[in-house]
Amino acid sequence: EADIYQTPRYLVIGTGKKITLECSQTMGHDKMYWYQQDPGMELHLIHYSYGVNSTEKGDLSSESTVSRIRTEHFPLTLESARPSHTSQYLCASSRHKDRGARPQHFGDGTRLSIL
């Protein structure tokens, strides 16, 4: 069973605020990911990491930033939130060193609403 946690679950906040979305996993997975999901359901990869001190931008350009200082922790930060950042953000992790593409395990998501 996957153990990946996202906080907060819901966040409503005003424009211009700095926001950090937390994501932690207890499975020792090397790979971690952030997705943005728009109301039309489509999932967009915005950041990923293959390990500590490794971060890459995903397919969708995002004004957010990420860091990977510890294996289990992959926070996402918005320096100045805007209404266009309103979305659901999903964090995921997977093993890297096994053979084959491993399934990603997802957190419950953070529903972010910027007023």
Place this chain on the structure above:
Amino acid sequence: AQKVTQAQTEISVVEKEDVTLDCVYETRDTTYYLFWYKQPPSGELVFLIRRNSFDEQNEISGRYSWNFQKSTSSFNFTITASQVVDSAVYFCALSEAIVSGYSTLTFGKGTMLLVSP
């Protein structure tokens, strides 16, 4: 470049009906993996199945079954005797082999399944 197409945006069925969700993929690689995920209204994505490109055997898990056909680049998902709890968005995804391992997942746009009593 890899691509996943789920042509059905939304499907509505009545409980106990069988329903098939279509997934068509594009890849230039011969080594790849296909996945299905379920996203219930609560929001988290739940992993359902992984299939590699060398294994074309169909799979059945309870009321769920998957039909993988390389000849048509399809990986369709069938729910038999659907239930209200099957209502969710279902995503098909693809990962290709790359030099450093496997690529990040490319997701389809999802199919929303509504099962009414």
